[in-house]
Every structure is written in C-alpha cells, then in structure tokens.
Amino acid sequence: MVYETVIPSIPFLGSYLIxxxxxxxxxxxxxxxxxxxxxxxxxxxxxxxxxxxxLMVLLELGIITSFNLGLLYWHVEFGxxxxxxxxxxxxxxxKSTRRLFNAERVRS
Numbered sequence: 001m002v003y004e005t006v007i008p009s010i011p012f013l014g015s016y017l018i019x020x021x022x023x024x025x026x027x028x029x030x031x032x033x034x035x036x037x038x039x040x041x042x043x044x045x046x047x048x049x050x051x052x053x054x055l056m057v058l059l060e061l062g063i064i065t066s067f068n069l070g071l072l073y074w075h076v077e078f079g080x081x082x083x084x085x086x087x088x089x090x091x092x093x094x095k096s097t098r099r100l101f102n103a104e105r106v107r108s
Contacts, residue, residue, distance in 0.1 A: 008077050009084045012040075016088060037089055044082040051075035 016037060023033040051071050058068055090097050 003073070003076050003080065005080050005084075009081045012081055012085050013088060016085060020092065034093070037085070041082060041086060041089065044078050044085070048075055048078045048082060051078070 019028065019033045019036060022028045023030050052075055055068065055071055055075060058064075
C-alpha cells in the first residue's frame with residue numbers, strides 16, 4: 001500500500017498558513033487561530049486514535065476484511081497529516097511550547 005505524505009497535508013498546511021497570516025495581519029485574534037488549530041489537531045488525533053483502536057480490535061478478533069485496509073490507509077494518512085501540522089504548530093509557537101516544559105515554572 002502506498003501512502004501519500006504531501007498531498008493530504010497541503011490543504012491543512014495551506015489553511016494553517018492562511019489563518020496564521022490573518023492573525024499576523026490583525027484580521028483575527030491569536031486566540032482564534034490557536035484555538036482553531038488546537039481543535040483541528042484534537043479532531044485529527046481522535047480520528048487517528050479511534051481508527052487505530054478499531055483496527056486493533058479487528059486484528060485481535062482475527063477479522064480481516066477489505067474494510068481493514070481502507071481504515072488502515074486513512075488511519076495512516078490522518079496520522080501523517082496530524083504529525084506534520086503538529087510539528088509546524090510547535091515550531092511557530094516554540095516560545096509558548098517551551099514554557100510548558102520549563103521545570104522552573106512547575107506549580108505546587
């Protein structure tokens with residue numbers, strides 16, 4: 001099975017750049033841009049995780065159908081896209097991301 005890495009990611013990365021540009025030009029607030037993409041990443045993670053869980057259950061039960069291959073394909077495609085958008089998101093917001101892991105700021 002051949003997986004695409006660039007083609008499914010183009011709409012997501014293009015949309016990300018559009019909302020990022022809208023935020024940078026002041027047309028939308030940063031919180032809208034960040035919350036929108038956090039929600040999109042959450043949904044992509046949810047689809048990927050649920051598909052992976054269904055595939056695991058089918059595998060454990062020994063059920064092999066053509067549905068498995070289709071679900072596996074979309075599970076991998078969503079995972080690749082989610083990973084690319086997540087890396088892009090972390091790079092752009094590295095300062096705030098780094099603060100999450102700063103040991104000095106640990107709250108009691």
